[in-house]
Amino acid sequence: MRYLPLNDADRRSMLDTIGVSQIDELFSDVPADALNTAFSLPDHQGEMQVDRMLGAMAAKNRAAGAGPSFVGCGAYKHHIPATVDHIIQRSEFLTAYTPYQPEIAQGTLQYLFEFQTQVAALSGMEVANASMYDGSTGCAEAALMARRITKRKKAVLSGGLHPHYAAVTRTNLELHNDDVVLAPADVDASEDIIAMIDDETSCVIVQTPDVFGNIRDLTPIAEAAHEKGALLVAVVTEVMSLGALKSPGEMGADIFVGEGQSIGNALGFGGPYVGLFATRQKYVRQMPGRLCGETTDAEGKRGFVLTLSTREQHIRRDKATSNICTNSGLCTLAFTIHMTLLGEAGLRKIAALNHEAACKTADALKAIDGVDLVNKSFFNEITVRLPKNANDIVDKLAENGILAGVPGERLWPGEKSLENLLILAATECVSDADIEALASGLREVV
Numbered sequence: 390m391r392y393l394p395l396n397d398a399d400r401r402s403m404l405d406t407i408g409v410s411q412i413d414e415l416f417s418d419v420p421a422d423a424l425n426t427a428f429s430l431p432d433h434q435g436e437m438q439v440d441r442m443l444g445a446m447a448a449k450n451r452a453a454g455a456g457p458s459f460v461g462c463g464a465y466k467h468h469i470p471a472t473v474d475h476i477i478q479r480s481e482f483l484t485a486y487t488p489y490q491p492e493i494a495q496g497t498l499q500y501l502f503e504f505q506t507q508v509a510a511l512s513g514m515e516v517a518n519a520s521m522y523d524g525s526t527g528c529a530e531a532a533l534m535a536r537r538i539t540k541r542k543k544a545v546l547s548g549g550l551h552p553h554y555a556a557v558t559r560t561n562l563e564l565h566n567d568d569v570v571l572a573p574a575d576v577d578a579s580e581d582i583i584a585m586i587d588d589e590t591s592c593v594i595v596q597t598p599d600v601f602g603n604i605r606d607l608t609p610i611a612e613a614a615h616e617k618g619a620l621l622v623a624v625v626t627e628v629m630s631l632g633a634l635k636s637p638g639e640m641g642a643d644i645f646v647g648e649g650q651s652i653g654n655a656l657g658f659g660g661p662y663v664g665l666f667a668t669r670q671k672y673v674r675q676m677p678g679r680l681c682g683e684t685t686d687a688e689g690k691r692g693f694v695l696t697l698s699t700r701e702q703h704i705r706r707d708k709a710t711s712n713i714c715t716n717s718g719l720c721t722l723a724f725t726i727h728m729t730l731l732g733e734a735g736l737r738k739i740a741a742l743n744h745e746a747a748c749k750t751a752d753a754l755k756a757i758d759g760v761d762l763v764n765k766s767f768f769n770e771i772t773v774r775l776p777k778n779a780n781d782i783v784d785k786l787a788e789n790g791i792l793a794g795v796p797g798e799r800l801w802p803g804e805k806s807l808e809n810l811l812i813l814a815a816t817e818c819v820s821d822a823d824i825e826a827l828a829s830g831l832r833e834v835v
Contacts, residue, residue, distance in 0.1 A: 451792065453656050457823035458792040459750070461770045461814025462600060462800065463524065463551055463626040464659070465651045467739075468818055473653050473726045477719055488681075491694045497718070498693035501681040504725045511631045512623075512645035513638020514667035518678035520716040521664025524626055524648030528554045528594065529561040530666065530677040530711055531622045531644045535592035536567065537675050537710070539618060543568040543589045547582050548575030549599030551626055552800045558594065567591075574801055576763055576772065576810065578603035583613040590617055592644075596624040597634075600800065601763065601812060602770035604634060611641030620644060628652055628665065629816070630768040632740030644668045653727030654720050663720035673697070677711030739817055743769035746815035746824075753828040754813075759835050763810070770814040772797070776835060779811040785834045791827055 395403075400412075409415060416424065434442065453466040460466070476482070481496065488494030488501070501519040508517035521527035532544045544562055546555050546569065559569045568589075572580050578599060586593055593614050597605040611621040623637030625647040637645045647665035650656075654663060668676050674697065682696035731739065747769040754760050759776035775782055779796035786793040797810030815824070 450658065451787065451790075452658075453792060456790040456792070457819070457826045459794045459813040459815060459819065459823075459827060460792050461602075461627070462795040462812055463553070463648060463650075464656055465627055465629070465769075465814055465816055466656055466818050467629065467651050467816050469653060469655055469723075469727065470730055472730060473723050476726050477723050482719065482722055488695060491692065495693060498681050498695070500722055500725050501679075501716075501718075502683060502693050503729075504721050505681060507725060507728045508647075508649075508665050508667050511628065511636065512625075512647065512665070512667040513636030513640075514642075514645050515638075515670040516673050516676065516680070517665070517667035518676055518716075519681050520649075520718075520721045521666050521678055521713060522717060523650075523660070523662035523664045524624070524646060525551070525554045525557040525664075526713075527646045527648075527664035527666045528622070528624055529558040530713070531646045532558050532562055532592055532594065533565075534644060534668075534672070534675050534677060534710070535620045535622065536562075536565070538672060539591040539620065541589055541591035541619070542566070543570065543587075543591055545582065545585045545590055545593040545619075546571045547593070547595040547599070548572035548580050549578060549601060549603060549605065550594055550596045550624060551600045554594075554596070554624060554626075574797070574804065574807060575599070576601055576797075576807070577765070578605055582610060586614055586617050586619055588617055590614070590619040592620045592622050594622040594624060596626065597637075598625075598627060598630055598768045598770060600626070601772040601797075601810075602767040602814075603764055604766040604768060607637060607640035607642055611643075614643075615641070622646060625665075627769065627814075629736075629740055629743055632736035632738075633744060633768060638667075643672065649720070649724045652731075653723035653725070661717060661720055663717040663724055675710055678713055679716055740768075742817040743815070746817060746819045747771055749821065750813060750815040750819065750824050750827070753824050754831065757828065757832050757835060760831065769816055770812065772810055772812045775809045775811055778808050780808070782811065782831070782834050786827075786830045789830055791830050793827060793831070 458466055488497045491498060505517040536542055555571055562569050595607060595610055607623055614621045620643040622644045623642035628647050628649050629651045645667040649663040649665045679695055680697050681693055684692050684694055686692045747767055751762055751771050754773050755762050761774045763772040763774055783793050783796055794811050794813035797807035801807050
């Protein structure tokens, strides 16, 4: 066949080469109950019936904008100006793809260059790439970058790192037979991460504000890592916090990884997101992803090109620093538009509004008998300890139209010590009425 050139002998040869007897063995790691699962849906329906049925199923979801929402943990509801959506829907942006040919992609290259400039400024780093898929895959790429630089095979992960980021990083490193040391969930930022760094450590990965909302000073951790010849990877899942807090670069981090969803990108029931990645100039040749540079053309006019491209998978796959196939281009553009509209003064103002909303939320919840605030410091995310199971309380509040946050046990399934913890985020979108509704509802169910 024209598009299926392999015959049975070819397939047999490939299977023999990789040491399996049949194709089904390639899926042996997938749980049996996840394969060929029967869904409780009819086999055939008309278009109207399908639309009606799927619409009813979708209606069971509750959007963050449908009422008071305090959900965070890496997915934050922020106001996105209408200008952002208007610009990204222009046809030249919606249809643009990888800018291999600079002579026909100057617009794409320029906004990627501006994006890199913004990320470098936010992170306090010298060079940033043209985005990753999301924060978690960027975190894994940072760990792989650190092992290339240090020639070591051990990563130390803080217990305050978002468990999804930790899981993605561990998956990638263990495929290289690396040692991954993951600290237990660190609710109050009291872990001694420095004691875990040794002469075999390639990197230590720490999040600030961490998954429980605690603000961490990375300076002593960076100093300790450097003394051992290791790199510090700073993770920021709430990039809006960089409008108020000291940047990772100022605290001595070697690699910055962030999730840019908070700026310009809607929640969208989980995506798509945009990963931020920046580092020191001396490590630029080991940085994954694409890098856009500024140059001049034959007439001396300002222009933009992809640079250091020879390390990328589309040119030298076996020598690539990363096999990321594209960047989150449209999400990158949305980020850049929103950042441009805000400017430094706007970012600082909106960061202050976030912190103010979190302070009001914390005060309202602390006033409820049986509710204790865990954090000693926070930006816009806090963790409270409840007298009852947090999953049950979240479910009850959801029935009343309040999205109260993320139970700790949901992120660490089976961890009984976390079952009464509730993680809540309060952004500029949270009103005083929302806080009062949350407090009243929580008081009632507690």
